[in-house]
Amino acid sequence: MNTSNSNVVHAFRIADAAKEVRHVFIRDLILTCLIGVHKHERKKPQRIRVNLDLAVTEQSVISTDRLADVVCYEDVADGIRSIVNNGHVNLVETLAEKIASKCLEDRRIKATRVRIEKLDVFKDAASAGVEIERFSSLESI
Numbered sequence: 001m002n003t004s005n006s007n008v009v010h011a012f013r014i015a016d017a018a019k020e021v022r023h024v025f026i027r028d029l030i031l032t033c034l035i036g037v038h039k040h041e042r043k044k045p046q047r048i049r050v051n052l053d054l055a056v057t058e059q060s061v062i063s064t065d066r067l068a069d070v071v072c073y074e075d076v077a078d079g080i081r082s083i084v085n086n087g088h089v090n091l092v093e094t095l096a097e098k099i100a101s102k103c104l105e106d107r108r109i110k111a112t113r114v115r116i117e118k119l120d121v122f123k124d125a126a127s128a129g130v131e132i133e134r135f136s137s138l139e140s141i
Contacts, residue, residue, distance in 0.1 A: 029077060035048065049129075054076070055109065083099055096132045103137070116130055
């Protein structure tokens with residue numbers, strides 16, 4: 001199935017200079033995993049698409065040009081891959097929660113929005129899935 005404008009994920013506004021929040025994101029990470037409640041889903045891996053938005057507290061203007069001073073999206077993507085490769089998951093909701101929890105382990109991340117789509121569920125739909133948003137504290141972004 002071809003991608004059309006109707007199924008393209010667009011970033012929501014999250015970067016905010018006044019609140020010192022940076023927007024870190026990963027778009028259209030396509031992975032294969034064992035996911036689903038049906039018997040055939042337990043044996044045959046299926047494709048999923050992961051989109052992730054992170055609200056990251058800015059420590060200061062990045063002038064050091066050091067990776068250690070920022071949330072590294074490569075590390076985040078590797079964490080997602082590790083979760084996905086850790087065995088069968090019944091629900092996309094569970095997978096989304098695991099990814100959100102992993103992201104929020106980094107104290108610099110104040111909020112995360114995780115979108116998980118199963119790409120091959122319906123022949124007449126591009127995808128089906130879930131999107132969640134989780135916060136590290138009661139503060140609003």
